[in-house]
Amino acid sequence: MNLCVGNGVSLRPIERGDDASVASLIRSVMTEFGATGEGFSLHDPEVREMSTAYAAPRSEYWVLESKGELVGGAGFAPLAGAAPRICELRKMYFLPSARGAGTGRRVLEHLLHRARAHAFEQMYLESLTAMDRAVRLYRTVGFEELPGALGATGHTACNRFMVLDLRR
Numbered sequence: 001m002n003l004c005v006g007n008g009v010s011l012r013p014i015e016r017g018d019d020a021s022v023a024s025l026i027r028s029v030m031t032e033f034g035a036t037g038e039g040f041s042l043h044d045p046e047v048r049e050m051s052t053a054y055a056a057p058r059s060e061y062w063v064l065e066s067k068g069e070l071v072g073g074a075g076f077a078p079l080a081g082a083a084p085r086i087c088e089l090r091k092m093y094f095l096p097s098a099r100g101a102g103t104g105r106r107v108l109e110h111l112l113h114r115a116r117a118h119a120f121e122q123m124y125l126e127s128l129t130a131m132d133r134a135v136r137l138y139r140t141v142g143f144e145e146l147p148g149a150l151g152a153t154g155h156t157a158c159n160r161f162m163v164l165d166l167r168r
Helices: 016-032 045-053 103-117 132-140
Strands: 001-005 009-013 059-066 069-078 087-095 122-127 144-146 161-167
Touching: 009 103, 016 045, 016 059, 016 069, 016 087, 045 059, 045 069, 059 087, 059 103, 069 122, 087 103, 103 122, 103 132, 122 132, 132 161
Parallel strands: 087 122
Antiparallel strands: 001 009, 009 059, 059 069, 069 087, 122 161, 144 161
């Protein structure tokens, strides 16, 4: 199932053959924002085999393709260490070529729709001050700032925490 998100970019569920490209994309974007040390999602074990990690119940990961190249990805899964009604927006990273054309908003809206279909009531995310454009996007769809982290993600280096009520 491929969905057009504009400008020749399509969105589709991750496949096993995407794992190496997605890991490379995550490393590239995290490095761009200086998020390479301990406590960042770059070091999560799932990065090596994203297709396997997101085959779990109530979990999804989607990749963006442009001209046969992966240019982004984003997903969600139940938030570790939290109530089962809360999911976490995970690893929403786009290469520079996929930014600034409204693609992020369209992908995020798709993920919110899919999370609601899995009966999640809230979506949580962690980010960085350096990712200010992403934080602005999250605010525009209704995410609200939290004073601290929820759950047990292990992302101790993150300094922005947000949540969205999916029941609205």
